[in-house]
Amino acid sequence: MNKQSWLYHPLSRFLQHLVFWVLSFVIFVQLFKSGTKPEKIDFIYAALFHATIIPAVYLNLWLLLPRLANSRRWWLYIPLVAILILLFSWLNYSFFQDWSKHVLPNYFFISYFSLWEVCLFFLVYIGFTALLKLSRSWFMVNDLQRQLLQMETEKVQIELKALKAQVNPHFFFNTLNGIYSMTLDKDVRLPDTILQLSHLMRYFLYESGEDLVPLEKEWQVLQDYMALQSIRSADQLVVNKKVEGDILDQRIAPLLLITFLENAFKHGAKGNTGASRIDLLLTVLPGSIGFRLQNTKGEVDDIENDLYKGVGLENVRRRLNLLYPGKHSLQIDETATDFMVSLQLEL
Amino acid sequence: MQKIFVSIVCMAMVLATSSCITSLQPVATAATVITDNRLPGKWKNDQYTFNIEPLSVSQFADSESPGKVHLSFGELGGDSAVYAKSYVLTMGKGNSKYAMVGFLSKIGDQYFMDIMSLGLTDLKGGNDNGSGYEFTYDYLPAFSIARVEFVNKNKITIKYLNGDFVRKQIDAGNLRLKHEEDKLFNTFLITASSFELRQFLEKYGHDERFYNDKDAVTFSKVQ
Secondary structure (H helix, E strand, O other): OOOOHHHHOHHHHHHHHHHHHHHHHHHHHHHHOOOOOOOHHHHHHHHHHHHHHHHHHHHHHHHHHHHHHOOOOHHHHHHHHHHHHHHHHHHHHHHHHHHHHHHOOOOEOOOOOOHHHHHHHHHHHHHHHHHHHHHHHHHHHHHHHHHHHHHHHHHHHHHHHHHHHHHOHHHHHHHHHHHHHHHHHOOOOHHHHHHHHHHHHHHHHOHHHOOOEEHHHHHHHHHHHHHHHHHHHHHHEEEEEEEEOOOOOOEEOOOOHHHHHHHHHHHHHOOOOOOEEEEEEEEEEOOEEEEEEEEEOOOOOOOOOOOOOOHHHHHHHHHHHHHOOOOEEEEEEEOOOEEEEEEEEEO | OHHHHHHHHHHHHHHHOOOEOEEOOOOOOOOOEEOOOOOOEEEEOOOOEEEEEEHHHOOOOOOOOOOOOOOOOHHHHHOHHHHOOOEEEEEEEOOEEEEEEEEEEEEOOEEEEEEEEEEEEEOOOOOOOOOOOOOOOOOOOOEEEEEEEEEEOOEEEEEEEEHHHHHHHHHOOOEOOOEEEEOOOOEEEEOOOHHHHHHHHHHHOOOHHHEOHHHOEEEEEOO
């Protein structure tokens, strides 16, 4: 609307109206001239004819249409417009057929049309100008809708970015803590661990900005994440992961699946005094992606900042609604010992 | 001698009515034409004597019967509803007659007559085309419009609309009525429809500027 705001400027609107009436006047004179070319009396007649039409048109545009038609009170609008047409037609007819000889005694003209034909004139003018106004409103509504859609899209984008940003911090702090411990122990896994962390951070920083990433990369991120988490979980953690189908050609929204894995480690694998297990199954079909995760539940010894507590699953639910509206199903089940997540995405 | 007399009468009529309006369309239509029992009869003034009778019973009716004279009304011939109520105005001497057809209508409280010239006829056989001052059937039918005032049942006044005034006002851009002008032959023809003419007379029929009092004629009924 900003680009076309000059169309709605008061001066521009005044000029549009002026152009309309000037055109109407010129066409009227040409169509209804009494001889082969327009004479003075033709201009006077056309001007006086318009003098009766213009008030009727603007009464409809400024009073009846906004107050009645816009609020869908057609039952009142239509009869009032009919009365308006009849009243002004009668005024027009009476002026030209009778009153003008008193007002303008040295000019001689008549109505030239029957009352019914004058009513038709008014009906055409009022109908046409009403349609012009409604079409202008339609364009304005279209502009507003487009703006609204753009704002909604921007809002969604902002929300998505914010949601993505919630995913990461806690994990990085824990991993850095683990790396710190490894440096103290001079653990030989330290270089690979740092490299894996680097891959992850690169993914979080750059790849996650995309709308969709290769599923292969997302799966690799899961594996890097599990490798980093295994620093703390030691040998008591058993991870079973399996891919069914061709992972290479599919794409998925970034950082969706890692939330479930993060949750699994939060609620089970970390700090568990007994053996714990995480089973991952990724099923890839041409039109869908299925992800199933089952993990054992255990004691959580990691004090999580209240700000992030419970955010993970809510986060992923919100993102699924935004990114795959009506095209996903998420089922989360919990037993006494296990936690199960099943996600189905239609592509 | 008879022919010269009729020619002089016709020329006088033409000169007297040269300032009247010539209209392509009559004011009266099938729906508005009327009859009035006061009209039929013989009328005269100092100069003229003429007869008014309904067309349907006149010698000029379009009929196959012997003694009737067939008149071709061109495009108007089919409008029998109008002609059923029209009048023939005739003046003449001997076997030559100058004939006009008149349609009477009432607009408001006034009577108007559309008068169309039929020209000169010779009942003995054929038309007398004369020297050119007389009308012939080659002319496009057009109407003069006059206001008929019934002074009493035996006296009428006929006032033609003032064509000079109308033309002057149109040329000055003060009057709006459909018309055509021919500058070459200085002819002026009102082409407004019967509806518009009726509307015009409804509004300006009482405006005396539209009549030429000099050309008004009063007739008294003889029989």
